[in-house]
Amino acid sequence: GENVEQHPSTLSVQEGDSAVIKCTYSDSASNYFPWYKQELGKRPQLIIDIRSNVGEKKDQRIAVTLNKTAKHFSLHITETQPEDSAVYFCAASISGFNKFYFGSGTKLNVKP
């Protein structure tokens, strides 16, 4: 089955800096890659997703890139703010199967 690896497990940046979180997946059939943000004690919230027919997607300060050949995808957050501090999860899914395979999560700490 699919295996998703996520790095780093913790990331500390200064406010205003950029943060990059990387994930790799094993099954080339995976074609949907969402990113979730989970603040302490709250539900995972979708922040951005990408499908395998595009290489990059951007939404304000957040972007995701996908390299299908290398089977990796990354989350980029620019101009980080303290409210970006949370645990971020990547996931992969195969069309028609619906279940998500999650990475292990990255705890992002943005220092003011």
Place this chain on the structure above:
Amino acid sequence: EPEVTQTPSHQVTQMGQEVILRCVPISNHLYFYWYRQILGQKVEFLVSFYNNEISEKSEIFDDQFSVERPDGSNFTLKIRSTKLEDSAMYFCASSPQTGVETQYFGPGTRLLVL
């Protein structure tokens, strides 16, 4: 904005007891899921449910687990005889339709088995 809700937020139970975790998916969604996250580990898929039947289940979802949609709004996960290793955060999710659709997660139920 509609959200998935889950009750209870926390549950403590004795080993061997039955527990029922409840979820109310977003009202016009058709697919429902349960995931669990053991402390310090990945979020793991348990089961998906569509059209009043299980569409897929993982190897974790053995005979001790069952799901039900008892009415038009609730979606439940039952653990028949809890074990210590069932202690985890359990997330319910729902999505509008099949294919690669977004899944919307509930806030989770933290289950502790003593």
